[in-house]
Amino acid sequence: MVAAAVADVVVAVAVAANSTSPGSMSDHQGHQAAEAYVSLPSYGVGLGFRPVHREELFSHRKSIDFLEIIADHYFDPSPPKQAELELLQANFPLIPHGLALSIGSAEGIDARYLSKFRSIVEQVRPAWCSDHIAFTRAGGIDIGHLTPVPKSRASLDVIRDNLRRVQDVIHVPIILENITESIRYPEDEFSDAEFLGRICDDNQVGLLLDVTNLYINSVNHRFDPLEVVQRLPRDRIVQLHFVGGRFEEGLWVDSHDCATQDEIWQLLEAVLAMISVKGIILERDERIPPLAELIPELDRARSIFLASKS
Template sequence: MSLPTLGVGIGFREPFRSELFLHQQQVHFLEIVAEHYLDATIQKEQELELLAAHFPLIPHAINLSLGSAEGVDTDYLSKLARLVKQLNPPWWSEHICFTKAGGIDIGHLSPLPYTWEAIDVVCRNIAQVRRYIDVPLILENITYMLQLPGAEMTEAQFLTEIVERSDCGLLLDVTNLYINSVNHDNDVCSFLEQLPLERVVQLHFVGGHWHDGVLIDSHSHSTPLEIWKLMDEVVSRAPVKGVVLERDENLPAFSQLAAELEHAREIGRQYHRWN
């Protein structure tokens, strides 16, 4: 998969739009939540035009539901295809999960059972998506509160089978990887050894918070040392084209976010991933 190097970006959030433009030189690209622009108001259309005029944009979808056994929603897919075509990005992304079942939107990124049948479903849906969108798709690992019974393989093997069979790249969320390892007592090193690291295109990183002894993926705090170390390990081994700080809650001054972006930029420079 021959893709350009983008460098260090941030997930765009409207509250820091003004500060973003004051720190424009420190942000190589933006990741946008696709759903915010599918049925866009005039204001959101203007916002998208403004962002696209100043930054490369990567659409990040949330509600395609690639794991739905009944297939993907073609009305939604048509809207998503129009957005991707409008932006013409080097790649776009979605999650390996399901968000809809039996026609009901469950409003959550839900894990799939690690079975061959689930792999068949995801790959069949990706094949349908490709008939609408010919831009390269990269797939993200999610966090989960419970491990579904009946697994026929590990999570890493499950991800590997999907990206190999569908010929997709990986959006490796190192925060999600770390959180799952803590909450479910998984070995991060073993996980990475099972992944096709040559397929890693992009990373997500951010900090979460503890609640009743569980680490929550809340996108609400600065990136902790453990996740920086994990990012360093991945960037040293995988041909990462871009990393994205994915902060949603408890937003600090943009200067603090910019400091995290600079830290990520230095990691990439150390391993000659970007300048």
């Protein structure tokens, strides 16, 4: 009940900010935004829900504080999918995670996708929802893959305008996730930390810091991941993702298909020593083992999470 009340306050702040004129947020609005994200409910450690785990979820209920659901999987749901969503909603706090809002698309937001995303948010009534700093659509082509945007002023303008459009219809806090930088652009004007920081400064938006993606980018592109975290607006980092990656042909890739490696655990621990987050999600997408095999990873993350709170 307390969490719901807090979430309502946050919604009110988000709606108030939407009614302002275009342009970057004022200092006052920025302060409001930071406060809004700080006051979100703290969920703990959870799992990116995959249907293969549906039956097992309930025998491991105590190890799963909340679930992140892929919003796209429940667009125009068939009756079994709708029943699944209702079952999950009745038993877990849910966070909808979008794959294709395409917040970095210079051609704007797809109205059909946004409408479907809004339906899920309205049904689930989450404390927050998320998508990625990426584009997945351009010139009518749906790439089906998260593609990075140049870290440039033009991208910041596009992201700002697209976020406004999204926040006009979705009235819960939105957090955006850093992706792996599979493509680097000659137009890049900002470092990773500057770009993420500016997205937060310009908008009423929080960050979903994917620790695995941060690790992969730091190794592939040779930078210090903790220096990036140090330079981020830490009160805007709401949630973390983690999972194992894979080293292939001289590069790390976000394969999401194996147990979390020691290097990534170390980074997760170091990040949590620097910031306080509301939730951590294990995001396994491929070669998904029985849930029992993932529980030790959840327990380990929880012990790091709790230690960071003490």
